[in-house]
Amino acid sequence: MKLLKALAISLITLLSFNATAAETYPSKPIKLIVPFPPGGATDIIARVVAQRLSIDIGQTVVAENRAGAAGVIGSDLAAHSAPDGYTIVMTTSSTHSIGPLLNPGIPYSPTKDFTPIIYLASSxxxxxxxxxxxxxxxxxxxxxxxxxxxxxxxxxxxxxxxxxxxxxxxxxxxxxxxxxxxxxxxxxxxxxxxxxxxxxxxxxxxxxxxxxxxxxxxxxxxxxxxxxxxxxxxxxxxxTVPGYESLTWFGVFGPAGMPKPIVEKLNKALNQTLKDPAVLAQLQKLGFDAGGGTPEDCAEKMAKDTAAWKKVIEDAHITIDQ
Incomplete structure (x- = not known):
């Protein structure tokens, strides 16, 4: 009985903490990790989105390049950050669909170690x-x-x-x-x-x-x-080559265990960002098709992309050393 009471109190305390955190979120700058070097597609879209998101979320969003190992280093850093919404990461087909298929040694799981927030775009x-x-x-x-x-x-x-x-x-x-x-x-x-x-x-x-x-x-x-x-x-x-197609998807994820209210706040703000005419014009000029939708839509997009690339890798016998 005492154990159940203690668990109930812990659960109430946790829910209360999450609710309070969500109400005050964000109260400080948000770091958007870009797991690739400056100048590439992921860096470009991250900076376009971060600039407008700062307005829509009401707090500064800073894009920070943490490149290395085809996106693994920055992604792993994000996966092991506090799930408080102040560290999020730009994800791509490379980091969350292809990489884990080609390299079993990647230190994170795209499904277990991250919280999907939004599917941003494809290109x-x-x-x-x-x-x-x-x-x-x-x-x-x-x-x-x-x-x-x-x-x-x-x-x-x-x-x-x-x-x-x-x-x-x-x-x-x-x-x-x-x-x-x-x-x-x-x-x-x-x-x-x-x-x-x-x-x-x-x-x-x-x-x-x-x-x-x-x-x-x-x-x-x-x-x-x-x-x-x-x-x-x-x-x-x-x-020229029948059946050939290759599109890159881009998304924003956070560490696993993020409070749902914070995820919803970020998702709402990012959807607003993607509807801004200036952002849409920039993305189109750069060759991106804007996305949007719910966190569940984002997770589904990743799952479908992973399944498609898995078939390509198996059919073409592609390895990371090719």
């Missing part, structure tokens, strides 16, 4: 090559690779990220051999691509398209099933 990638490349279409690239097996290389922002997986999937679907050269971030890979030291690269629309528009690299195709409004003249890969 295709663009296949870019140096201006000096002898191929000007996807078919010419495939033909060149088949005539020169193993000669072409491709860069990525790191092992296990979606640019890596998109390229590996492309190689498998097209029946060609490509050598993977991982970099520590997109910004470091682009100069080598421009110089011709890298033969091709799958880059996010937000970071790759400006180089295309500036005439510094050549875009061969996009990974969406239809052309992107950012690069409307660039055809989808699926026109």
């Amino acid at each position: 295709p990638q663009v296949l870019i090559v140096p201006l000096s490349a002898p191929y000007k279409t996807v078919q010419e690239l495939i033909d060149f690779a088949k005539k020169n097996p193993g000669k072409l290389n491709y860069s990525s922002a790191g092992n296990g990220g979606i640019p890596h997986l998109s390229a590996a999937r492309f190689a498998a679907a097209a029946g060609i051999q490509l050598t993977h050269v991982p970099y520590k971030g997109t910004a470091l890979a682009i100069p080598d691509l421009m110089a011709g030291r890298i033969d091709l690269m799958f880059d996010s629309m937000s970071s790759g398209s400006p180089h295309v528009m500036d005439g510094k690299v050549r875009a061969l195709a996009v990974t969406s099933p239809i052309p992107s409004p950012v690069l409307p003249a660039v055809p989808p890969i699926i026109q």
Whole structure:
């Protein structure tokens, strides 16, 4: 009887604490961890959203880059932070769908160690090559690779990220051999691509398209099933390689165990952020399709994306070392 009474008192105290915390939340700045280096798609969307979210949530939101291991370091840091709503993280297909499938040693579970808050957006990638490349279409690239097996290389922002997986999937679907050269971030890979030291690269629309528009690299195709409004003249890969598609999703998660009222406050504010015309215009300009919805919608999006990539990985026999 005494034990039940003690448990009841503990539960009431916890509920009271959570309710009080939710009422005063947020009372200090919120840290939004970006688990990738500056300049990439995740960093760009995080800063667009953080700026407006600061207004909608009524407190400063600071985007903080904690890069390393294809997003694992920053994501793991967020997973082991206090679940009080003051540390949240930008999640992606790389950190919460693909990475755990390719690397069983990842120190966190996307489903057990995080609280979904909102699905933010999705975006295709663009296949870019140096201006000096002898191929000007996807078919010419495939033909060149088949005539020169193993000669072409491709860069990525790191092992296990979606640019890596998109390229590996492309190689498998097209029946060609490509050598993977991982970099520590997109910004470091682009100069080598421009110089011709890298033969091709799958880059996010937000970071790759400006180089295309500036005439510094050549875009061969996009990974969406239809052309992107950012690069409307660039055809989808699926026109040459049937069935090919690769979209990156972006979300905001917190550590596991966040009080529901705080999750609801963040979700409401982020949905408001995504409805702001200025934010929508920025996202569209950068090649993002805005998301939104409930935390449950976010969890469902992650589950579906994980299942789709699992099939791709198994069918194409893709490993993290490719």
